Each structure stands twice: as C-alpha cells, then as structure tokens.
Amino acid sequence: GDSVTQMEGPVTLSEEAFLTINCTYTATGYPSLFWYVQYPGEGLQLLLKATKADDKGSNKGFEATYRKETTSFHLEKGSVQVSDSAVYFCASRESYNQGGKLIFGQGTELSVKP
Amino acid sequence: DAGVTQSPTHLIKTRGQQVTLRCSPKSGHDTVSWYQQALGQGPQFIFQYYEEEERQRGNFPDRFSGHQFPNYSSELNVNALLLGDSALYLCASSLGETTPQHFGDGTRLSIL
Numbered sequence: 001g002d003s004v005t006q007m008e009g010p011v012t013l014s015e016e017a018f019l020t021i022n023c024t025y026t027a028t029g030y031p032s033l034f035w036y037v038q039y040p041g042e043g044l045q046l047l048l049k050a051t052k053a054d055d056k057g058s059n060k061g062f063e064a065t066y067r068k069e070t071t072s073f074h075l076e077k078g079s080v081q082v083s084d085s086a087v088y089f090c091a092s093r094e095s096y097n098q099g100g101k102l103i104f105g106q107g108t109e110l111s112v113k114p
Numbered sequence: 115d116a117g118v119t120q121s122p123t124h125l126i127k128t129r130g131q132q133v134t135l136r137c138s139p140k141s142g143h144d145t146v147s148w149y150q151q152a153l154g155q156g157p158q159f160i161f162q163y164y165e166e167e168e169r170q171r172g173n174f175p176d177r178f179s180g181h182q183f184p185n186y187s188s189e190l191n192v193n194a195l196l197l198g199d200s201a202l203y204l205c206a207s208s209l210g211e212t213t214p215q216h217f218g219d220g221t222r223l224s225i226l
Contacts, residue, residue, distance in 0.1 A: 043118070046214050100147070104155070
C-alpha cells in the first residue's frame with residue numbers, strides 16, 4: 001500500500017544552521033504531498049503543500065519540491081530559529097482517492113539550540 | 115474565525131468503558147476526518163465523514179464508530195476500551211475531500 005518514510009530524528013541544530021528533513025513516498029497514482037508541523041501539546045498545522053510534480057511549496061522560509069523521479073519531498077530551510085523546534089510530519093494524499101485520507105510519516109523531531 | 119475545536123482536551127477511562135469525543139469543524143468546512151496518534155508516531159487515519167455518511171475507513175476495528183451531524187460537527191465513539199487505545203485523537207476538517215485538512219489540538223485519551 002501507499003506509504004511515507006521520513007528520516008529519523010531527533011535532529012539537533014544550532015540557530016541559523018541549514019535544515020534538511022528527508023521524505024520519500026510510495027504511491028500507485030499521483031499524490032498530493034504535504035508537510036505538517038506539530039508544536040508540543042498542540043495539533044498539526046499545515047506548513048506547505050504541492051499537488052503535482054515539480055511544484056514547490058513554501059511558507060515561513062521552509063521549502064519543499066515535489067520530485068516524481070525520486071519520489072521525494074524533502075523539507076528545507078536556509079536558517080533555522082529556536083522557534084522552529086517542533087515535530088515535522090510529511091504526508092501524502094492520493095489524487096484518485098475519494099476519501100482524501102492523509103498518510104503520514106513517523107515524524108522528525110527538530111531541536112534548535114541558541 | 116474559529117478553527118477546528120475538539121472536546122474534551124483530556125480524558126481518563128478504564129478498560130472496557132466507552133468514550134465519545136467531539137469535534138466542531140472550521141467555519142465553512144463540511145468534511146471531518148479522525149486520526150489516532152500514538153506517542154512518538156505519525157497520525158493514523160480512522161475514518162472520514164461527509165454529508166453525514168462515512169466516506170472512507172482506515173484499518174480500525176468496529177469498536178471505533180462515528181457520526182456527523184447536519185451542522186457538520188462530528189463524534190468519535192470507541193467501545194470496549196483497550197489499553198492500546200491510549201493516544202491523541204485528532205480531528206481534521208476540510209471543504210470537500212481535496213482541500214487541505216486543518217487539525218484541532220486533539221483529545222488526549224488515557225486508558226488505565
């Protein structure tokens with residue numbers, strides 16, 4: 001079945017460092033792809049999305065590009081801040097799937113030190 | 115503009131009991147999905163409701179059931195609770211099935 005795999009955490013970075021969190025997916029069709037962020041004690045917030053190959057989603061300095069050839073959707077940020085510390089989830093949703101369910105990766109915890 | 119609201123925030127039950135969790139979708143949204151998030155894991159899809167009907171279901175037993183009301187709010191019911199049902203239960207709403215889902219802060223269910 002469809003699945004999403006993320007790099008394992010926790011990831012610890014110093015403030016202003018470059019961030020990459022890897023995400024790959026398997027799907028029988030052409031899914032939409034998402035990154036969600038979860039702060040402690042809260043639900044998930046949509047960070048960015050891409051709906052087709054070569055689309056780039058971006059928000060709050062974060063970017064991810066939908067790469068069909070490598071089935072990847074890696075999250076990047078050029079300069080992280082302490083406030084970016086959270087758990088990041090990559091997710092897919094099949095375009096043909098009439099239910100619209102999201103399939104999540106296991107999450108990657110990011111800790112940014114001052 | 116209120117987002118997705120869930121109640122209660124926390125709940126403690128014992129094995130064998132039954133529980134009902136509630137969700138009000140974001141204003142303008144008509145579709146509600148429920149997810150279970152075990153500690154340290156990604157959310158797992160339980161089911162989705164649209165027009166008061168269950169549209170899709172994940173790999174969860176029949177002990178998990180739901181309902182959607184005419185005002186689009188929704189309930190998740192779990193019968194015969196097991197220790198393994200301890201988790202954060204997340205509700206997400208969207209406009210139809212193709213727009214991005216917006217999540218509530220969840221209900222933390224603990225089974226003793």
